Amino acid sequence: MKYDFNETILRKGYNSRKWDDVKELFGDDEILPMWIADMDFKVCPQIVEAITNRASHGVFGYATRSDSYYSALITWLEKRHSWKVKKDWITFSPGVLPALKLIIETYTKPGDKIICQPPVYPPIFETITESGRVLVENPLIYDEHKREYYMDIEDFSSKIDSSVKLFILCNPHNPIGKVWDKEDLIKIGEKCLANNVVVVSDEIHCDLVLPGFKHIPFATLSDKLANNSITCLSPSKTFNLAGLQTANVIIPNKELREKYINTLNSYYLAKTNTFGIVALEAAYKYGEEWLNELILYLKDNLEYLKNFINHNIPQIKVVEPESTYLVWLDCRELGLDEKQLETFMLKKVKIAMDEGYIFGVEGKGFERINIACSRRTLEMALNRLNNAVKNLTKTGVPN
Template identity: 45%
Template sequence: MASMYNFDKVIERRGTASVKWDQVETMFGQADILPMWVADMDFEAPPAAIEAMKERAAHGIFGYTYRSPSYLEAVASWQERKHQWSFDQSWIVGCPGVVTALSILVELLTEPGDNVMIQVPVYHPFYRIISSHGRNIVANQLVLTESGRYELDLAEMERQIIEDKVKILILCHPHNPVGRVWTKEELTEIGNLCVKHGVFVLSDEIHGDIVYKGHKHIPFASLSDAIAKQTVACIAPSKTFNIAGLHSSLAIIADPELRERFNFRLQTFAISMENCFAQVAVEACYRQGEQWLEELLAYLQQNIDVMEQFVAYQLPGVKMYRPEGTYLAWFDCREISADPEVLKDLMFNKARVAFNEGSMFGAEGAGFLRVNFGTPRSLLLEGLERFEKALKQK
């Protein structure tokens, strides 16, 4: 079938107050840097979302907006169709972002001094969420095998849960930055451990729709009723459909008391209502965006193939661990240097390209780089070629 969407199209994003493109000089010191860092893509959103927002704008009145029954049905229907997860629509609570939801939930479910587990290296805001509330980080380290795949250390995880009296696990699922899509067997083992020891799970599933052939996203709360009762799933259309700037995400909360407390906190902060443009765009994406997503995933999978070949033959000293999900690749550059400052200099000053330097995801990430490949192939190749040239000059 012929492609309906042109992901090769390069769109000028400078001058749009883009964090990714317009802040490179402020953040990295050079104005001509090619940004391949923060997790937003350089593709147009699905046409259905654009048209829905145009139609909403034409109405001309932009008052307070609630999440309509049709909106909630679209969210639930997407999860059932894509991930075979059925739940009561009353479980859905909207909020501006996944990080916002996680932060509120850590505050509601723990007390200052309590211990919260993360699996490192991991998405860097997790550290800030925990420490800013006066909670302690328990770092459960993922194990990098010789095959280049990160695995769970479940025995160490259980030991830490018991000895450190862990109250919450923040699960990154699929995992950012290492690109793992946890299997049903792995998730079940995590879930059983958490039920056994009374650990509440905050499951960040923002990348759950960006999963490649041979892998399947399993919503954590779908594993069993017991697991669902002590889980909050945080999902969003932002990564899936490249609409992060609309600030729309959802917490799926089975426990009615926690759901009520969470809702009350959102209302306290006056962030409980949906943006009027997000309301229509999100529903349009979930109802009409499936073909767009299928083509996006095929394009991203081709980008992975291109990167894999490029790294293997043109970037000596670099290994790429093929992502199972997300549009973020994890480059092992430890043969070049494990010093974050050396890699920053190589990227920003010599290559004029901005990948994420790995130690921002925890000390375990030192010597690694996270590469956003959610971009037209011409820009992806330009970034890789800039890095290749800098390596040869080094």
């Protein structure tokens, strides 16, 4: 490989939420952080070079998104995902979560219903309920034998009424790593179209699809479905750029787009981070080789994790992801309730993962682990887990 993803990068002392806040968040400096969706790898060199060159200019006034910014994004989406996006469809947000909040404010009012599919990324719940909207859950179906999740289309249909205004789709899905197939996307998209429910597709993990799978952007399914969709994208997960606060919201429907832009402007959020602009351009112009190698490294880390757990800790079942660097672990055979499991991971294993229950009641007994780290870090985490589980079988429920 041209790029060294095995390098262990010291991140403490660099204002890292993942590493510098361990003591504050979990009460113990010795805990290994394997939680937040933030990679421990250096970004590709071309991004560093672009940011360095821009910094050397020495002036950091209000920034604007140039034609080359849009061109880089449009070219990337067509090459990687066969999605032909027009420049005027592209709007901005400081991040996908701010975009979801703005979208909710734009297209719904308090008391309106919004559908999502748990177990799902917790801030999706929060943005709905904290806005005074009604959360409608369409839980995914878990096949324990195949360790796979499926959409419950029948349940989805039964929950649509005139009060439902938005459906927030997570594709690829976080935390399970599922890449939804075309058939399910069309079925659920047509249900929404027939009932005037706008589809908000969170596709932030779309570039991290593992070998053998293919991401299908919702807006590529048909012109009619595209016209009823809003897609949220960012290079932040793909290229580890979350700190640069740069995302794009793609809205083919002119009427929907103008409403969103009005809300964006009303909160004075339309200005882009200076370094976010150059980082996005560099990532999409020059980052493909780096990304391809990253995906192979993540695949190897996944295989290592699967083999280690299957051989050493068979009580834990791996729900194999099709995308992302996040792995959903079924820990229910450990015999712990959700709070005991959380205590066990923090006090005995000394690893901070994301607790399954925060993704909804369907996540109780599960953990989400981030494998976007050096093999050395992953080995350390799995050895800690193995030793703690062996001791658990001897000593019983942790205090």
